[in-house]
Amino acid sequence: MLLTRRSFLKKMMASGLGILGLTGGGYYYARYIEPAMLTKQSHLLEHSAIPSSFHRIKIVQFxxxxxxxxxxxxxFRKLIQEINKExxxxxxxxxxxxDEPQRFDFSADIPSLLNQLKAPLGKYWIYGNHDHGGYGTEKLESVMSKGGFTLLKNEVKQIERDGRTINLAGLDDVILGSPNLEGTLGELxxxxxTILLVHEPDIADSVKNYPVDIQLSGHSHGGQIRIPLLGSMVTPPYADKYVDGKHSISERLTLYISRGIGTTRMPYRFLCKPEFSVFTLVSKT
Structure with missing residues (x-):
């Protein structure tokens, strides 16, 4: 469901009031402690269509x-160290x-840090709405390419191991890009x-019409601020229905949503720790 500007601002105000209502210690925790509490989520992806050569292959999403x-x-440097440990x-x-490409100082350190990430079967990325925003489209593509990442913009790549393959697909950003579901997924x-990368999770309701097994998304920050009994307080457009965790969308499609690493709009996390995800493929053959 696409939030109207008014309803989105209303949620933002509610989340701000929630923060202000915390004790001083609670405010300090939400501002300085929890945003730094990086966690790891581990998942097993078991399926008969996974070739035996991919058994125990490890995929990290951030x-x-x-x-x-x-x-x-x-x-960011510490995050890279934690990912490489896996x-x-x-x-x-x-x-x-x-967060804001038009204001960010893109130093040479970023491609250098991205190049420190090691993955023998490849490093891939997709656009998010902030990547396209602020005239960042070409800049982000250059930075990520120099960092050793392959862009998946409405395309499918085959990852090969010992002569067998799985599909890795990626869609352009839903909000500021030009996603092409039929052109990308129609001939699968x-x-x-097949694993699909798409920034906004709610598009899963359309993805379920195509032969996709796993959708990996972010964008929602898991709600970023969770107030007991009220739930997630910050849910951006196209991350309002599916906000966090694992969702069985159809008999075939399963959606996994990352809470992400950083924050946006407000520098707080409350009951919503930052995370990266580790998926281990399990072949049933």
Whole structure:
């Protein structure tokens, strides 16, 4: 469901009031402690369509770093160290590298840090709405390419191992890009195991009409601020229905939403720790 500007601002105000209603210690926690409490989510992806050569292959997803908005290069460097500790075979970035491309100082440190991420089967990324915003489209493509990442913009790549393949697809950003579901997913082999990257999670209700097994998204920040009994207080457009965690969308499609790394609009996290995700493929053959 697409939020109107008025309803979105209303939610923003409610979340701000929630923060202001916390004790001083609670405010300090939400502002300085929890945003730095990086966590790891681990998932097993078990399926008969996963080739045996991909058994125990490890995929790491990270999302929504929002560099420049209370998230520094030093913090980014620590994130890269944590991801490399997992020894991933594939690394996926699902959008929003920086918060405001038009104001961000793109130093050579960013491609250098991205190049430190190691994944023998490839590093891939998609645009988020902040990547396209602020005239950032070409700049982000250049930075990510120099960092060793392959852009998936309405296209499908085959990842090969020992002569067998799985599909990795990516859509352009839903809000500020030009996503092409039919052109990208319409000709997929229905028997092939397919993972789709798309920044906004709510598009899963359309993706379910195509032969996709897993959709990986970000964008929502998991709601960023969660107030007991009220739930997630900050849900941007196209992340209002599906906000966090795992969702069975159809008999075939499962959606996983990352809470992301950084923050946006407000530098707070409350009951919504930042995370990256580790997916281990399990072949049933």
């Amino acid at each position: 999302s929504d770093t929002h560099l420049g908005f209370h998230y520094s290069l030093d913090q 020894k991933p075979d594939v690394i996926l970035f699902t959008g929003d590298l920086v 082999d229905t028997d092939a195991y």
